Amino acid sequence: MKQKFFLSFIAIAVSVLAVSAQDDDRLVVNVGNIDNINIADGLDIILAPGNSTNKSVSLNAAASGILNLQLSDNSLSISSLKQTARKERLTVYVFVNQLKTITVVNNSRVKTIGLLDAPKLEVFIDGDATVHLRTNGEINAHSLSDAEIQIKYLSPIPLAKR
Numbered sequence: 001m002k003q004k005f006f007l008s009f010i011a012i013a014v015s016v017l018a019v020s021a022q023d024d025d026r027l028v029v030n031v032g033n034i035d036n037i038n039i040a041d042g043l044d045i046i047l048a049p050g051n052s053t054n055k056s057v058s059l060n061a062a063a064s065g066i067l068n069l070q071l072s073d074n075s076l077s078i079s080s081l082k083q084t085a086r087k088e089r090l091t092v093y094v095f096v097n098q099l100k101t102i103t104v105v106n107n108s109r110v111k112t113i114g115l116l117d118a119p120k121l122e123v124f125i126d127g128d129a130t131v132h133l134r135t136n137g138e139i140n141a142h143s144l145s146d147a148e149i150q151i152k153y154l155s156p157i158p159l160a161k162r
Contacts, residue, residue, distance in 0.1 A: 027063040027092040029078065032056050036075035036101040039108045039129075043080060043090050047133070048113045050095035066090060104129040105144070125149060 031037065032054045039045050057071060067090075070077040080090055089109075099118045104110050107128040112135070119137040126144035133139055143149050 025062050026060070027066060027090060028060045028095070029063055029067070029069065029092060030054055030056075030058045030095045031076055033097050034074060034076045035099070036103070037094070037096070037099065038075065038077040038103040038105075039079075039110060040077070040105050041079040042107045043078065043092055043109075045078070045104075045108065045110045046091065046093050046113055047099075047110060047116060048093060048095050049116055050097045052097050052117075054095075054097070063092065067092065102131070103144070104131055 030050055032050065034057065057069070057076065059067065059069065066081060068077075068079045068081050078092065078094070097117065099116060099121060101122045101124070102110065103124040103126075105126040109130045111132040114134070116133065116135040117137075118135045121133065121135055121137060121139045123131055123133070123139060123141045124144050125131060125141065126147070131141075141149050141151055
């Protein structure tokens with residue numbers, strides 16, 4: 001009985017350590033009040049509401065060696081560095097406020113955690129990109145090529161009220 005308890009304890013401890021180690025390797029970018037984000041290179045982007053007082057762009061140490069960020073005016077382009085040619089997809093957590101435009105190309109995927117505060121969001125999609133967004137505002141989707149866009153509204157009424 002003691003041996004089973006000890007082995008169970010070891011298994012739980014190893015699981016907790018593995019999960020906490022994964023959190024340290026997360027690619028995190030805080031973009032503050034950037035209006036436009038362009039996403040390329042087959043990235044998986046998870047958009048989350050950021051801190052409304054954050055006005056700067058920052059990234060953690062794990063993201064700095066893997067991601068290529070280019071800031072121009074109030075637009076940010078996110079892609080992977082060429083030397084990080086990997087078979088697995090990179091997942092990047094992007095914390096943003098008041099986003100107005102997202103451009104997603106190639107086979108990149110974008111989804112949200114939580115509800116983005118974006119009164120009007122323009123989404124431009126090209127290639128095999130997929131976008132799943134939850135926002136408290138209006139979303140307008142556009143194709144950059146002649147590709148067909150499928151739009152689904154999950155709820156006819158707002159999911160959250162202010």
